[in-house]
Amino acid sequence: MSTRTPEHVSSASQPDDDAVNRAKQEIQSLVQEVVVLSKSEIDETEFFAALLEKSISALAAIGGVVWTLEENQPFKLQYQVNLQQTGLAASQTAQMQHAKLLGNIAKRGEPVIIPPHSGAGDGPEDEGAANPTEYLLVVAPIRTDRGVDGLVEIFQRVGARPTTQRGYLRFLVQMCEIAGEYLKTRRLRHFVTKQSLWEQLENFTASVHTRLDSRQTAFTIANEGRRLIGCDRVTVILRKGGSYAVEAISGQDTFDKRSNVVRMLRNLATVVIRSGEDLWYTGDTQNLAPQVEKAVNEYVDESHTKQIAVLPLREHDPHADDKTRDRKRENMLGAIVIEQLVDSRAPDGLMQRVDVVRRHSSTALTNAQSHEGLFLLPVWRFIGKSRVLVTARNLPKTILAAIALTAAVIAMWLVPWDFTVTADGKLQPETRRNVFAAVDGRIIDVPVREGQTVAKDEVLAVQRSSPLEDQRAQLMGEIATNQQAYLAAKAKQGSLDPARTPEADILDIQSEMNQLETKAATLQEQFEILHEQEERLKITSPINGKVVGWKVQETLRDRPVTTGTQIMEIADPTKNWELEIELPEAKMGHVRRRQVELRATDPSAELPVTFILATNPDSEDKLQGRVVQIAPSAETSGEEGNTVRMRVAFDQKELAKLVDGAAATDAAIAALKQDLKVGADVKAKIDCGRKPIGYVLFHELWEFIQSRILFRM
Numbered sequence: 001m002s003t004r005t006p007e008h009v010s011s012a013s014q015p016d017d018d019a020v021n022r023a024k025q026e027i028q029s030l031v032q033e034v035v036v037l038s039k040s041e042i043d044e045t046e047f048f049a050a051l052l053e054k055s056i057s058a059l060a061a062i063g064g065v066v067w068t069l070e071e072n073q074p075f076k077l078q079y080q081v082n083l084q085q086t087g088l089a090a091s092q093t094a095q096m097q098h099a100k101l102l103g104n105i106a107k108r109g110e111p112v113i114i115p116p117h118s119g120a121g122d123g124p125e126d127e128g129a130a131n132p133t134e135y136l137l138v139v140a141p142i143r144t145d146r147g148v149d150g151l152v153e154i155f156q157r158v159g160a161r162p163t164t165q166r167g168y169l170r171f172l173v174q175m176c177e178i179a180g181e182y183l184k185t186r187r188l189r190h191f192v193t194k195q196s197l198w199e200q201l202e203n204f205t206a207s208v209h210t211r212l213d214s215r216q217t218a219f220t221i222a223n224e225g226r227r228l229i230g231c232d233r234v235t236v237i238l239r240k241g242g243s244y245a246v247e248a249i250s251g252q253d254t255f256d257k258r259s260n261v262v263r264m265l266r267n268l269a270t271v272v273i274r275s276g277e278d279l280w281y282t283g284d285t286q287n288l289a290p291q292v293e294k295a296v297n298e299y300v301d302e303s304h305t306k307q308i309a310v311l312p313l314r315e316h317d318p319h320a321d322d323k324t325r326d327r328k329r330e331n332m333l334g335a336i337v338i339e340q341l342v343d344s345r346a347p348d349g350l351m352q353r354v355d356v357v358r359r360h361s362s363t364a365l366t367n368a369q370s371h372e373g374l375f376l377l378p379v380w381r382f383i384g385k386s387r388v389l390v391t392a393r394n395l396p397k398t399i400l401a402a403i404a405l406t407a408a409v410i411a412m413w414l415v416p417w418d419f420t421v422t423a424d425g426k427l428q429p430e431t432r433r434n435v436f437a438a439v440d441g442r443i444i445d446v447p448v449r450e451g452q453t454v455a456k457d458e459v460l461a462v463q464r465s466s467p468l469e470d471q472r473a474q475l476m477g478e479i480a481t482n483q484q485a486y487l488a489a490k491a492k493q494g495s496l497d498p499a500r501t502p503e504a505d506i507l508d509i510q511s512e513m514n515q516l517e518t519k520a521a522t523l524q525e526q527f528e529i530l531h532e533q534e535e536r537l538k539i540t541s542p543i544n545g546k547v548v549g550w551k552v553q554e555t556l557r558d559r560p561v562t563t564g565t566q567i568m569e570i571a572d573p574t575k576n577w578e579l580e581i582e583l584p585e586a587k588m589g590h591v592r593r594r595q596v597e598l599r600a601t602d603p604s605a606e607l608p609v610t611f612i613l614a615t616n617p618d619s620e621d622k623l624q625g626r627v628v629q630i631a632p633s634a635e636t637s638g639e640e641g642n643t644v645r646m647r648v649a650f651d652q653k654e655l656a657k658l659v660d661g662a663a664a665t666d667a668a669i670a671a672l673k674q675d676l677k678v679g680a681d682v683k684a685k686i687d688c689g690r691k692p693i694g695y696v697l698f699h700e701l702w703e704f705i706q707s708r709i710l711f712r713m
Helices: 006-038 044-059 092-108 162-208 214-229 260-275 290-303 322-327 350-372 377-385 395-414 466-494 503-535 552-556 585-601 652-658 666-675 693-710
Strands: 063-068 076-081 112-114 136-144 147-156 233-240 243-249 279-281 307-314 332-340 416-429 432-436 441-445 459-464 538-540 545-548 566-571 577-584 608-613 623-630 642-649 680-692
Touching: 006 044, 006 162, 044 063, 044 076, 044 147, 044 162, 092 136, 092 147, 112 162, 136 162, 147 162, 162 214, 162 350, 214 233, 214 243, 214 332, 214 350, 233 260, 233 350, 243 260, 243 332, 260 290, 260 307, 260 332, 279 290, 290 307, 307 350, 332 350, 395 680, 395 693, 416 585, 416 608, 416 642, 416 693, 432 545, 459 566, 466 503, 552 566, 577 585, 577 608, 577 680, 585 642, 585 680, 623 652, 652 666, 680 693
Parallel strands: none
Antiparallel strands: 063 076, 063 147, 112 136, 136 147, 233 243, 233 332, 279 307, 307 332, 416 577, 416 680, 432 566, 441 459, 459 538, 545 566, 577 642, 608 623, 608 680, 623 642
């Protein structure tokens, strides 16, 4: 019989004690990690996933589930590990028993250990509640100041001693206490954030509705809206007549409206506003309209923004529903632009905040513009603020001023004045031609420069066409082959003895030679056609004139072109010049009415036009012309919207007004034509008769009242 000395016993038990200590340290480390996570701003799902996985690891369990409870709502599975392995999903009865068991545990609020295939108690409320699985259930509630907010359920192997099982339960209770502290901290943080949001919302609404000035309101929307939304930059774009302008940028008191970024942002907003749809760009432009996609890419390339939203602002009509309001695209106030410049991730609650800012901005801007649109608003403000006008000493002066004002108003509607409509245009020679590529190819040489005088049929550009070169090489090869075959047949014919050679052989050789001759003629015709095509590679001038364009050689050299591509324009400045003006479609009514009036007495009457050159605005004499052609349809022209193109002819002697009076000879005028800039800007006024001076000054306001107020009544 053998015995162990104390030294033997101590050395045998030492490894078990070390293992236990290591296990305790690992468990404490896992608990500490969960504690650190509970104090961070981690998402709820990520926290419960970490808590459950670390709990399962510490208890060496099979799996587990975290259930959360909402008010008047059933249990919600927040996170699970190996739930499928328990077999609950295979039986509806097992699921009902398990759900009843969880409900009873949540009501009691006490941690429990449920053996396999057993219930949690013997009370009447425990009827139907059981653990239908093959595993030991270790369940502990997650308690907060509101009560039980959830349960943590661990699926453990059976066979452990009761002391070990109680250890499981103590550990799980500790983890649930950490989870309860996490939920309380998260809820408190949510309440603080919500309170801060309400304070920001209250400040925003109070600020944005304070003033009835569009510009001040736009600055308030940009700066206070950025704080409320939590984005990097907010820009407000407002309608100015028929166009749109950047009115305010958050964080900037002043900015250069002519800068590339501001100009491209204005173009992007204009395109989006005219489409009537919201734009949300996060890096993908596949589903955008072509014009919107182009504007977005240009702006993003210039500004390097990560995320942008362009939201049109419509006039607020409290009596219109959402569908009616969306259809009224003509009532656009402008747009609000929201940008993320650094981080492409959207802040929490972005859509709700944006909706609030957008709704209040529409209302505030509608009120501001309605207030600013009041007739003679500065006068009414002055009268309302000035009581000195009705004092006894100043009353006679006030009456006299009122009489004078009344007389001036009456005169505005009785005294006639010249009524003209203005338009922008270009000065162009009448004789000009566009030059097009006749065949597909690549331009290899441009022997002319912009502004160079060229003669008719002078070479302007030279193309190279690989298909034509291949065709030439192939055709030359066929001609050579056919020629060799013909020579061989002819030599064979000459070597035959007519007396000894059968007549049939002679006829065969002659037939072969005839066929080769016919093919040679066909190949020659093909060669001539090819030569004509190669000659068309030289692009020539259709008329005598000057080359119109900018950096023609740099733009065209080594450029691939297709048939019909415009290469350049040739204009003859020595012939007559004319104007091409673009009149906004909204002003065409005045022109048409005046034209009808004139042609009622003279069917060949033409509208007079007065114009000046932008290159010579200080000229004392204005040039006179006449409208000779009006386009039958309108065209879209950038910010001007729809415009109607007109041709204006004028006596070429009018150009003498641009020359020094002492030198206004025919030679001087001819020299001036050579120096005139093709496409020079022109400011033109079309004579539309005589109207009351009040209508001349305020006809745009009257048209606005007719279309926006009287038409709706």
